[in-house]
Amino acid sequence: MVLIKLNGETYNTEKETLLELLSELKIIPERVVVEVNLEIIKRADLAKIKLKEGDSVEIVNFVGGG
Amino acid sequence: MQDDRLIIKGIEFKSRLWVGTGKYKDFEQTAKAVEASGADVVTVAVRRVNITDRKSPNLLDYIDPKKYKILPNTAGCYTVEDALRYARLAREAGVSDMIKLEVIGDEKTLFPDTWGLLKATEILAKEGFIVFPYTNDDPVVAKRLEDAGAAAVMPLGAPIGSGLGIRNPYNIKIILEAAKVPIIVDAGVGTASDATIAMELGCDAVLINTAIAEAKDPISMAKAMKYAVIAGRLAYKAGRIPKKLYASASSPLEGMLI
Numbered sequence: 661m662v663l664i665k666l667n668g669e670t671y672n673t674e675k676e677t678l679l680e681l682l683s684e685l686k687i688i689p690e691r692v693v694v695e696v697n698l699e700i701i702k703r704a705d706l707a708k709i710k711l712k713e714g715d716s717v718e719i720v721n722f723v724g725g726g
Numbered sequence: 727m728q729d730d731r732l733i734i735k736g737i738e739f740k741s742r743l744w745v746g747t748g749k750y751k752d753f754e755q756t757a758k759a760v761e762a763s764g765a766d767v768v769t770v771a772v773r774r775v776n777i778t779d780r781k782s783p784n785l786l787d788y789i790d791p792k793k794y795k796i797l798p799n800t801a802g803c804y805t806v807e808d809a810l811r812y813a814r815l816a817r818e819a820g821v822s823d824m825i826k827l828e829v830i831g832d833e834k835t836l837f838p839d840t841w842g843l844l845k846a847t848e849i850l851a852k853e854g855f856i857v858f859p860y861t862n863d864d865p866v867v868a869k870r871l872e873d874a875g876a877a878a879v880m881p882l883g884a885p886i887g888s889g890l891g892i893r894n895p896y897n898i899k900i901i902l903e904a905a906k907v908p909i910i911v912d913a914g915v916g917t918a919s920d921a922t923i924a925m926e927l928g929c930d931a932v933l934i935n936t937a938i939a940e941a942k943d944p945i946s947m948a949k950a951m952k953y954a955v956i957a958g959r960l961a962y963k964a965g966r967i968p969k970k971l972y973a974s975a976s977s978p979l980e981g982m983l984i
Contacts (some may be wrong), residue, residue: 667774686780693772693818698811700818718774720815722785724756725771725801726746726886726913726935 665716679706681717692721730963732930734908735856735877737795737824740766742925743955744797744910746935749887750944753788759938760789763948768794769826769933771801772816791821797858799826800846804839809846813855824856826880826912826933836886840867844874851875860912863897865904872907879907880933883924884914887936891920895927902928918947918954925958926966 664671675681678701682689694701695718701709711717732739744767750756760768768789776782789796798816803809806829813825829846831839838861847859856877861867863881871879881901884890891914892898902909908930915921915937924932934951941947 667777669777671777685775685777687775691784691786692775693815695815700814702818703820719777720772721775722770722796722798722816722819723773724747724750724753724785725799726748726769726933 662711662713662715664711664714667718671717673711676710677707678709678711678717681711682706682719685719687719692719694719730959732908737856739795739931740764741952741955742931742959743921743951744769744931744933745938745948745951746933747785747789748935749939753783753785755944756785756939757788759944759948760794761948762945762952763934763938764952766793766795767797767931767933769797769799769935771799772812772819786821795824796821797824797826798822799860800828802830803828804830806842806846806849809842810849813846813850814853817855823854824858824877825850827857827859837862837882840864843867844870847871847876848874851877858910863894863901865897865900868901868909869904872905876907878910878930879905880910880912882913883911883920884916886913887940888914889916889920889937890914891916892923892927895923898924898927898929915951918950921951921954922958922961925955926962928962931955 661674675684697716741764743765745763745765746769747756800809800812809829829839829842830836843859847857850857858878858880859871859876860880868879883892910931911924911929912933915934921932938944938947
């Protein structure tokens, strides 16, 4: 179990990688961009990057805007 | 008027009306208004995914990136660092290298922080972004943005969402005279005639969000804006008559029954 900050909120997960975390959240990787500790993660690397205790993970997408 | 295409950095734009996707009732209405506007550039914002409500729909399910050119913005950013962060996140989404760059300097007016805007424009242009900085109607700043690598400069007609129209057409005219990059009026348009005025001045395009999204009937207003932009562009290319103080009869005096 790792304790991370996910989009600003505390989040507990048993998932190991970012890709598994997205799948747990039912998020399609193609629709989002993931940033860990202010570093942007390429989609191809989502399966490689392991979650560490205290990581700050941001998952963003496009919304309506001007 | 045979060849009146708008091309920026090798990208051809089918419409001179660009539209935003904020403030709509829902994505369905957004999609209908965008369709009615005839625009092929659609601005979007970058925000956190809603983690708790995973059933909430995704904008790109309604605005197909294969059909429209997605222009992400850095709206809400007040520092250079934030604007760079949002721009880089937007590009990583993989649908566009274009960025509508906003570095805001004041909450109440949403006027740009032109110092930060210049700095961010320079950095992002060097990183290969196609940068569209949202700026005020200051001709000197517009020139500086061009020198910093902006693909086009987007001066405001009036504050974002204000609907006050083109408040300083003379400054827009001066910006246009000096510019070597396209000038796109962004913000301030309230109704169709405002869009026409911007185009009649010689602007290359107009970006509209609030005036369409918050109209009583957004779909009809989108259509009105489409024709307003076309009309303004045609009038600009056609060349208007000079303004005169006195009348000049339209009907001949010859042949009158004297």
